Amino acid sequence: MKRKLRLMVAKPGLDGHDRGARIIARAYRDAGYEVVYTGLHQTPEEIVEAAIQEDVDMIGLSSLAGAHKYLFLRVIELLKEKDADDIVVCGGGIIPDEDIMILKQAGVKEIFTPGTTLDEIVKWVEDNIHPRID
Amino acid sequence: MASIFNPKVFDDIKDSCLKWKNKLDKILSSRPERLDRFSTVSDQKVKRLYTPEDIKNLDFEKDINFPGEFPFTRGVQPTMYRGRLWTMRMFAGLGTAQDTNERFHLLVKEGQTGLSTAFDMPTLMGYDTDSPKARGECGKCGVAIDTLLDMEELFHGLPIDKITTSMTINPPASIIWAMYIAMAEKRGIDHKTIGGTIQNDMLKEFIAQKTFMCPPKASVRIITDTVEFGTKEIPRWNPISISGYHIREAGSTAVQELAFTLADGIAYTEAAIQRGIDVDDFAPRLSYFFNSHVDFFEEIAKFRAARRIWANIMKNRFKAKNPRSLWLRFHTQTAGCSLTAQQPYNNIVRTTLQALAAILGGTQSLHTNSLDEVLSIPTEEAAMIALRTQQIIAEESGVTNTIDPLGGSYFIESFTNKMEEEALEIIHKIDDMGGMLAAIEKNYPQQAIADSAYHFQKQLDANQKIMVGINKYIIDNEEIPVEVLEIDDAIEKLQIEKINRIKTERNNKRVKECLEQVGDACAGNKNVMEDLILAVKEYTTLQELCDVYRDAFGEYRDPGIY
Numbered sequence: 099m100k101r102k103l104r105l106m107v108a109k110p111g112l113d114g115h116d117r118g119a120r121i122i123a124r125a126y127r128d129a130g131y132e133v134v135y136t137g138l139h140q141t142p143e144e145i146v147e148a149a150i151q152e153d154v155d156m157i158g159l160s161s162l163a164g165a166h167k168y169l170f171l172r173v174i175e176l177l178k179e180k181d182a183d184d185i186v187v188c189g190g191g192i193i194p195d196e197d198i199m200i201l202k203q204a205g206v207k208e209i210f211t212p213g214t215t216l217d218e219i220v221k222w223v224e225d226n227i228h229p230r231i232d
Numbered sequence: 233m234a235s236i237f238n239p240k241v242f243d244d245i246k247d248s249c250l251k252w253k254n255k256l257d258k259i260l261s262s263r264p265e266r267l268d269r270f271s272t273v274s275d276q277k278v279k280r281l282y283t284p285e286d287i288k289n290l291d292f293e294k295d296i297n298f299p300g301e302f303p304f305t306r307g308v309q310p311t312m313y314r315g316r317l318w319t320m321r322m323f324a325g326l327g328t329a330q331d332t333n334e335r336f337h338l339l340v341k342e343g344q345t346g347l348s349t350a351f352d353m354p355t356l357m358g359y360d361t362d363s364p365k366a367r368g369e370c371g372k373c374g375v376a377i378d379t380l381l382d383m384e385e386l387f388h389g390l391p392i393d394k395i396t397t398s399m400t401i402n403p404p405a406s407i408i409w410a411m412y413i414a415m416a417e418k419r420g421i422d423h424k425t426i427g428g429t430i431q432n433d434m435l436k437e438f439i440a441q442k443t444f445m446c447p448p449k450a451s452v453r454i455i456t457d458t459v460e461f462g463t464k465e466i467p468r469w470n471p472i473s474i475s476g477y478h479i480r481e482a483g484s485t486a487v488q489e490l491a492f493t494l495a496d497g498i499a500y501t502e503a504a505i506q507r508g509i510d511v512d513d514f515a516p517r518l519s520y521f522f523n524s525h526v527d528f529f530e531e532i533a534k535f536r537a538a539r540r541i542w543a544n545i546m547k548n549r550f551k552a553k554n555p556r557s558l559w560l561r562f563h564t565q566t567a568g569c570s571l572t573a574q575q576p577y578n579n580i581v582r583t584t585l586q587a588l589a590a591i592l593g594g595t596q597s598l599h600t601n602s603l604d605e606v607l608s609i610p611t612e613e614a615a616m617i618a619l620r621t622q623q624i625i626a627e628e629s630g631v632t633n634t635i636d637p638l639g640g641s642y643f644i645e646s647f648t649n650k651m652e653e654e655a656l657e658i659i660h661k662i663d664d665m666g667g668m669l670a671a672i673e674k675n676y677p678q679q680a681i682a683d684s685a686y687h688f689q690k691q692l693d694a695n696q697k698i699m700v701g702i703n704k705y706i707i708d709n710e711e712i713p714v715e716v717l718e719i720d721d722a723i724e725k726l727q728i729e730k731i732n733r734i735k736t737e738r739n740n741k742r743v744k745e746c747l748e749q750v751g752d753a754c755a756g757n758k759n760v761m762e763d764l765i766l767a768v769k770e771y772t773t774l775q776e777l778c779d780v781y782r783d784a785f786g787e788y789r790d791p792g793i794y
Binding site: 112115119120123124127133135138141163167168169195211212215 | 572686
């Protein structure tokens with residue numbers, strides 16, 4: 099039997115805007131996924147360590163204060179270093195189009211910008227995230 | 233009782249009311265209304281029509297009265313905007329202190345009447361730019377302030393003896409305030425004459441905005457130090473801006489915003505009284521800060537209810553005697569969360585409506601969001617349109633000609649009553665829990681806000697609530713037509729070099745002594761403010777002082793409620 103997906107919702111950096119992250123964590127939970135919400139003010143190092151420890155299949159990063167380029171790319175880099183880059187990374191928040199290109203090229207699988215519905219976000223997980231093979 | 237209606241009126245209109253209802257039923261049977269249920273953005277039900285029946289118990293003197301008279305429903309000043317317009321105070325901060333100083337000069341030149349400072353994330357969280365935690369964040373969402381030198385550059389050439397300054401800062405508010413006081417003194421301005429506001433409202437940080445550092449109890453102790461110091465030394469300063477803005481932005485309803493904010497105000501008042509300060513010595517300097525969301529009448533009712541509830545709380549609960557203690561004075565910001573990245577010019581219209589609601593609600597000061605708020609820190613052009621929006625309302629629309637023009641409206645008065653009733657219910661619930669500190673420990677307001685935010689998102693996804701450009705009137709493959717302001721990553725390096733230079737040039741022996749003194753004040757009962765002012769004058773950094781707080785009081789961790 100396929101095991102339940104485990105999804106991490108993470109808030110990297112000092113940004114305190116957690117309305118979106120918390121709504122998405124709840125939407126994943128309501129859709130039947132296991133959810134790990136990190137809470138606020140996590141360093142990329144803390145996020146990657148927790149993701150590996152919790153054996154999640156995906157990390158969803160949320161940023162609304164402009165530091166996404168450094169923070170998201172650092173998460174990608176650390177996952178590679180720890181040989182855990184099969185954990186899919188996606189993100190959301192206030193992220194300009196030019197930065198979306200840069201982030202995607204670096205390995206962020208999808209970026210969700212304001213106006214995306216919860217159904218779309220959940221559907222994307224359904225279509226794109228699969229349990230990691232141990 | 234000074235009822236506004238002659239009781240005979242209700243008998244007189246009975247027949248016409250019945251006639252109207254019969255006619256209505258006929259129309260509804262063939263042409264049903266657009267929706268089964270009409271409600272505000274907070275999902276507060278709105279009836280088809282409000283009539284004298286809805287406010288038949290309204291007592292003119294007790295419930296609304298004249299402006300400047302208890303319970304101040306119609307405004308705190310007898311003349312309101314006929315006497316003096318609200319303060320036009322645009323929130324600004326970007327990049328380095330020099331960058332923000334330039335923006336301040338522009339806004340003042342264009343007719344802004346108060347300053348308002350946005351800080352970057354490291355400053356807000358009590359870290360210097362050279363902290364590993366600050367990587368990638370310098371100057372991004374506000375100005376970076378590490379030492380007194382930055383503060384001096386930030387206000388260089390600005391008439392701070394004539395204009396008041398608001399600073400949106402919370403965990404390190406006492407330190408930033410100390411820097412501002414030190415900066416003014418260095419310019420030869422008597423600190424007794426400077427005026428302004430520090431936000432310094434930590435309770436709403438735990439509830440909603442989430443820039444926190446030390447645990448709640450210790451945070452309230454430092455805040456009480458600032459209230460005590462301000463009362464004695466800086467009499468024209470508002471040491472706390474008790475804020476509902478962020479509670480609303482986090483997704484609360486209008487009633488929750490009102491209730492949680494006033495409950496925070498009660499907690500600060502209790503703490504200051506416990507310190508032994510007379511309520512009438514500090515209460516006149518407590519100020520409020522509310523959101524003006526997109527649902528026009530609900531907001532106006534909220535502002536009117538806020539004044540009435542607070543006046544009653546101060547009079548009855550805290551036995552305040554000074555009329556000024558009973559005034560709820562407030563700043564307003566239009567709702568960032570109501571704006572859209574899609575079709576961003578529409579945001580000018582939203583902001584105009586929200587600004588108008590704040591003014592019809594009797595605000596003392598106002599920030600209007602820029603059309604590009606959703607995308608980045610405002611460009612100069614966008615900030616100017618936002619300022620002009622206020623000036624057009626003030627100078628052209630005519631709404632300032634008379635006081636509380638919506639007073640007496642069946643709907644507004646009835647909704648004001650409803651806001652009051654429901655907010656009081658929540659305030660009493662918090663009282664029963666043991667006050668706001670206890671409620672926060674139980675995650676009560678945090679969870680209530682998360683529930684409301686989720687409820688709204690679900691309604692939006694189901695098209696039960698509409699946001700133009702988001703779930704209706706969408707433009708496919710829209711290209712964002714506005715310029716987005718980028719903060720150069722290179723300023724981080726320059727700012728770090730600046731700190732390094734200061735650290736080699738200052739008297740480090742004195743800095744160490746000052747830090748120890750602040751540590752001693754924290755450990756005991758001495759008010760920290762005087763030692764902080766001495767410390768910042770030696771160019772002690774923001775983080776060095778915050779680290780003293782962290783060592784003394786410990787750090788608060790987000791419980792991660794969702």
